[in-house]
Amino acid sequence: KAGVTQTPRYLIKTRGQQVTLSCSPISGHRSVSWYQQTPGQGLQFLFEYFSETQRNKGNFPGRFSGRQFSNSRSEMNVSTLELGDSALYLCASSLGGQTAYEQYFGPGTRLTVT
Amino acid sequence: AQSVTQPDIHITVSEGASLELRCNYSYGATPYLFWYVQSPGQGLQLLLKYFSGDTLVQGIKGFEAEFKRSQSSFNLRKPSVHWSDAAEYFCAVAPSGAGSYQLTFGKGTKLSVIP
Numbered sequence: 678k679a680g681v682t683q684t685p686r687y688l689i690k691t692r693g694q695q696v697t698l699s700c701s702p703i704s705g706h707r708s709v710s711w712y713q714q715t716p717g718q719g720l721q722f723l724f725e726y727f728s729e730t731q732r733n734k735g736n737f738p739g740r741f742s743g744r745q746f747s748n749s750r751s752e753m754n755v756s757t758l759e760l761g762d763s764a765l766y767l768c769a770s771s772l773g774g775q776t777a778y779e780q781y782f783g784p785g786t787r788l789t790v791t
Numbered sequence: 792a793q794s795v796t797q798p799d800i801h802i803t804v805s806e807g808a809s810l811e812l813r814c815n816y817s818y819g820a821t822p823y824l825f826w827y828v829q830s831p832g833q834g835l836q837l838l839l840k841y842f843s844g845d846t847l848v849q850g851i852k853g854f855e856a857e858f859k860r861s862q863s864s865f866n867l868r869k870p871s872v873h874w875s876d877a878a879e880y881f882c883a884v885a886p887s888g889a890g891s892y893q894l895t896f897g898k899g900t901k902l903s904v905i906p
Contacts, residue, residue, distance in 0.1 A: 681834070708892065720881065720896035733893050767834055771892070778823050778842075778885050778892060782834035 679704065681770050681783035689789045695756040698786045702749050702770030708732075709751040710780060711743060714765040723766075726751055727773055755788075763790045793818040795882050797897035804872050805905045812867040812900050814882030822884040824865040825894065826856055830878045838880075841865065842887070852876070877904040 711723040722735040726745035769780035839850025
């Protein structure tokens, strides 16, 4: 079974621009979570979607948004990019229910904001 | 709010030696507990998890972890380290039964292995 895929793997953007990252979960998984990883803050939870509904949201500004499609694929968008948004963005999928805690991570998208 | 502390930022061990990575959590009740491993340039891989029951949990790649409620700890162990175990290890918690599926991670412990 294919793992979680994230596209693109690398991105370079300029401050003020916006960016969209994509995540395809493992087949059959209905829950998708997003995390930001930086050297200073570590891994921080962004949001979680299940059946196209956002169930949980972390403590990030409104510039960070996401959505999930009927096929469980998810996108996250960051508007008005800031230098501090440079990070590895990780997507994780899970089946749902109690197994939603068992999250399987993709390789991440490395975003660099200049 | 829950938090996770991994006191050791970097640990170096010789190949074949035993390993213990420490993890302490702060949470009002017993959370769900996890260990993940991240190799350079990769995402995170789930090593093992604890929900309830037996406090000694077996995982993949020969790792095990022991939950100690009295110490709010969930330390990861391996009896004999292989060079391929060099990576960064993250302890994580999730609130049990709260319907919130977000993981709170520690800052990670980087493991180096000397041949």
